[in-house]
Amino acid sequence: MKHFHDIVAYRRAVRKYHDDPVPDAVVRRCIETAILAPSSSNLQLWEFYHVKDAAKKQALVEACMSQPAARYAPNLVVVVARHDLWRERCRANLEFVQSLPEDEPDEKPIKAARYFTKTIPTLYWDFFGVAGLLKKLFAFLVGLRRPMFREVSASEVRTMTQKSVGLAAQTFMLALAAEGYDSCPMEGFDSRRIRRILGLPRGAMINMVISCGKRAPGGIYGPRFRLPLEKVFFEV
Amino acid sequence: MKHFHDIVAYRRAVRKYHDDPVPDAVVRRCIETAILAPSSSNLQLWEFYHVKDAAKKQALVEACMSQPAARYAPNLVVVVARHDLWRERCRANLEFVQSLPEDEPDEKPIKAARYFTKTIPTLYWDFFGVAGLLKKLFAFLVGLRRPMFREVSASEVRTMTQKSVGLAAQTFMLALAAEGYDSCPMEGFDSRRIRRILGLPRGAMINMVISCGKRAPGGIYGPRFRLPLEKVFFEV
Numbered sequence: 001m002k003h004f005h006d007i008v009a010y011r012r013a014v015r016k017y018h019d020d021p022v023p024d025a026v027v028r029r030c031i032e033t034a035i036l037a038p039s040s041s042n043l044q045l046w047e048f049y050h051v052k053d054a055a056k057k058q059a060l061v062e063a064c065m066s067q068p069a070a071r072y073a074p075n076l077v078v079v080v081a082r083h084d085l086w087r088e089r090c091r092a093n094l095e096f097v098q099s100l101p102e103d104e105p106d107e108k109p110i111k112a113a114r115y116f117t118k119t120i121p122t123l124y125w126d127f128f129g130v131a132g133l134l135k136k137l138f139a140f141l142v143g144l145r146r147p148m149f150r151e152v153s154a155s156e157v158r159t160m161t162q163k164s165v166g167l168a169a170q171t172f173m174l175a176l177a178a179e180g181y182d183s184c185p186m187e188g189f190d191s192r193r194i195r196r197i198l199g200l201p202r203g204a205m206i207n208m209v210i211s212c213g214k215r216a217p218g219g220i221y222g223p224r225f226r227l228p229l230e231k232v233f234f235e236v
Numbered sequence: 237m238k239h240f241h242d243i244v245a246y247r248r249a250v251r252k253y254h255d256d257p258v259p260d261a262v263v264r265r266c267i268e269t270a271i272l273a274p275s276s277s278n279l280q281l282w283e284f285y286h287v288k289d290a291a292k293k294q295a296l297v298e299a300c301m302s303q304p305a306a307r308y309a310p311n312l313v314v315v316v317a318r319h320d321l322w323r324e325r326c327r328a329n330l331e332f333v334q335s336l337p338e339d340e341p342d343e344k345p346i347k348a349a350r351y352f353t354k355t356i357p358t359l360y361w362d363f364f365g366v367a368g369l370l371k372k373l374f375a376f377l378v379g380l381r382r383p384m385f386r387e388v389s390a391s392e393v394r395t396m397t398q399k400s401v402g403l404a405a406q407t408f409m410l411a412l413a414a415e416g417y418d419s420c421p422m423e424g425f426d427s428r429r430i431r432r433i434l435g436l437p438r439g440a441m442i443n444m445v446i447s448c449g450k451r452a453p454g455g456i457y458g459p460r461f462r463l464p465l466e467k468v469f470f471e472v
Contacts, residue, residue: 003414004240004243004269004410004411004414005269005411005414007240008269008272008273008407008411009269009272011272011274013274024471028465028469031465031468031469032465033240033241033244033245035462035463035465035468035469036244036245036247036460036462037244037406038247038249038406038409038421040423042461044462044463044468046468047468047469047470048468048469048470049470049471049472050469050470050471050472051472052471052472053472056472062383063383064383065383065385089463092461092463093461096461097458097461100458100459143426143428147298147299147300147301147425147426147429148426149301149424149425149426150426150427150428151423151427155391155392155395156391158395159391159394159395159398159399160423162395162398162399163395163398163399163402163443164402166399166400166402166403166406167402167403167405167406169403170273170274170402170403170406170407171244171406171410173274174240174407174410175240175241175244178239178240178241185274187276187387187396188385189383189385190379190383190384190385190386191386191387192379192386193383198472207399222333222336223336224272225278225328225329225332225333226271226272226280227271227280227325227328229264229267229268229271232267232271232280232282232283232284233264233267233271233283233284233286234283234284234285234286235260235285235286235288236285236286236287236288236289236292236434
């Protein structure tokens with residue numbers, strides 16, 4: 001196994017691949033690793049679609065504006081943020097917490113139950129953005145007096161979901177790198193068309209499309225550019 | 237070095253730590269690795285603040301609602317999404333592209349220049365959300381005829397930034413795990429108070445606060461819960 005830093009450094013956005021696909025078992029294994037990523041309130045609102053059907057794949061390439069990273073990719077994986085499934089995922093967490101042996105003398109399970117039946121629904125429930133605006137006002141008023149969570153609007157809660165799903169997407173790409181495979185994360189796509197291809201409801205957001213394969217010559221566009229550490233890291 | 241999967245599996249949300257802090261050099265090294273994560277259009281709109289000043293740290297704990305993961309942490313790192321710096325980061329990318337030797341016969345540098353001076357500003361520029369709404373309408377109309385990028389509203393572009401910064405945050409936590417250290421990602425905080433503590437402008441978004449240290453007994457709250465793979469992974 002390569003050193004962790006080497007794995008991260010090996011990952012580059014690859015836009016030309018050899019023809020051989022990543023074996024299904026490798027894709028599956030990398031996703032098994034990816035879903036160990038943390039997520040907001042452990043809701044795990046992610047889904048991964050490995051698109052293998054030729055017609056669907058062609059439609060997906062077109063929905064990715066036929067960009068080279070999609071066109072030349074042997075494998076395409078769509079990472080979806082299922083914000084619409086928050087109730088179901090709350091329930092799954094609650095059932096898990098309640099299934100734990102009750103030999104602990106503390107209040108953690110009770111607290112967890114309250115969290116998944118009260119706190120999260122209060123934050124995630126919305127009605128065409130109106131409830132979010134009211135929550136925003138409430139957070140502002142409370143925040144005048146004491147520290148208060150403020151990312152309560154409908155779009156901010158959706159952002160939280162997208163952010164969490166991204167953690168799994170990055171872990172997936174690093175897992176591919178650890179296995180000696182390459183990837184390219186894409187955000188330039190038509191999310192509405194991708195939802196239609198995958199038969200997903202409106203509440204599902206496309207987080208990324210990740211192409212996978214083995215890098216071919218010319219697959220990496222130029223040397224890596226990163227800002228110097230002093231521009232982005234501060235000890236205060 | 238541990239196997240990549242073991243590193244990912246080792247990472248758990250840790251809420252009680254031993255007193256010994258993570259050495260500064262380790263934090264720095266992990267951030268050097270973290271910033272190799274990919275980002276939307278390579279804008280790298282991330283910043284990492286390792287808060288060492290005692291008064292600032294105490295204020296930060298309070299801004300994190302004094303939750304145990306912050307209160308007991310020897311180190312706290314604030315991950316910031318500097319959406320407001322997109323112009324500067326466009327310029328840095330442009331300068332890099334223009335600094336490359338021009339021995340290539342293709343059009344990549346010209347395309348890249350157009351990308352950072354036209355495409356990105358068109359997407360990122362906004363005026364109190366109004367331009368975003370117009371862009372949204374435009375994308376809808378074009379999208380009736382051909383595949384079209386739709387995440388063009390002000391809040392959707394900000395979401396894209398938060399998502400990218402999250403990729404670096406997850407890489408940072410995995411790097412800590414690879415070094416044998418622990419972390420806990422926190423989103424339950426008062427972002428306005430944290431901005432004030434760090435002296436950041438309004439356009440800066442707090443992506444996460446990450447506590448770091450070495451896990452102490454009882455630092456992990458119960459066994460890990462993940463949905464079974466069949467609930468989140470599909471071959472289509």
